[in-house]
Amino acid sequence: MATRAQFEANVMQHLDAAFNLARWLARNDADAEDVVQEAALRAFRYYDGFRGGNARVWLLTIVRNTFYSLHASSAAKMTESYDEALHERADEHTPDPEALLSRASDAAQVRAALERLPSEYREVLALREFEECSYKEIASITGLKIGTVMSRLARARERLANELTGEETSP
């Protein structure tokens, strides 16, 4: 059984990272808090299996699994069922840089655009841009291959740019 002191020192310090990922996945505070609480308790249970690798990556993996498990309707997204090949190079045009620049400086617009993206895009962007995870860490957290992480991130950014510059979807 893990001691609470070890758990505090290694895992609880990553609570902000855990909450940020959960919040971008769940898109509301209450569900995100429940996901993190559930994930933290699971992490504590499984802490004996944690062998001193990257505690943040380990916790984020559990947070992600917990989110997809609790939100059963999204559970299919947990696996690599999303067909990357179908989306390959679907979006080759460059968004108008000037429109992008003006919209991108408005945090509220960026937030709204991000929240309109599918969860598989939200999670890689949250991990890369807010947690500054490496591709390898993202691959470990999401269970994706590293090449898939790279291509998914590329498409996530293209979609985000298009959301920012394109027509607004009705609220």
Place this chain on the structure above:
Amino acid sequence: MNCLEARALLHAYLDDELDAARSAEIAQHLSACAECMVRYRALEKLQQSLRVSQLRHAAPAALAARIRAHLPEETRVRIQRRSWRWPALSAALAASLLIAVAIAGWQAVQLRAQGADALVTEAVSDHVRSLLASHLIDVRSSDQHTVKPWFDGRLDFSPQVKDLGAQGFELIGGRLDVLGDERVAALVYKRHLHMINLFQWPANGASSEEPQEQTRNGYHAIGWREGGMQFLAVSDTADLNAFVQDFRAAAPLRSEPR
């Protein structure tokens, strides 16, 4: 490098996931190609706007307290669940959640339980990936006295770095890598046109193990354990056995344990 190649790697360049040589090629292309440069600037701006946007959510202060209040004090305590928000979470589903988390959450347990098989497979795909593009070398040097100190600041163990130039295995550098969620040192040696990745990390337990060879998709992998370290060499060269023998026989560069 043409535009097509550059664009395929633009995101990896933005994210600093390319090795020095590739980065230099991209930088060179960008300085010569206005169209790709516009594209890159837009990506860069998008990334910056995300990072300065304060859109990262911080955990509410009350959440940590709530979690601490729920942490069990003894071994057999049920996980508390706020079932009103997710009603009808059946016992079967709960059990499958635990299994899913146990499996996906911590592969190292699995790896140790199942033996080195999965690890070898991962090491081979690491080796292949390191050759493909992104990330063969973090520190480029044939000098063990450069490579070793580079690692010492970045890992909580001190990897063995040996000069095997006389034996025909040229040290070309090293990088940090991850195997089974453990941070490992990867040394890169070269024999003619063949690359060799030598992974090493602290072994659990003191026992030594003689080299054992496995093959995966035409790649050779030889693992062994000695001096408290686990080693795993991966390459497509048939000389990997000789490499392992020479590495083990060569005098290590000593440094103080950290």
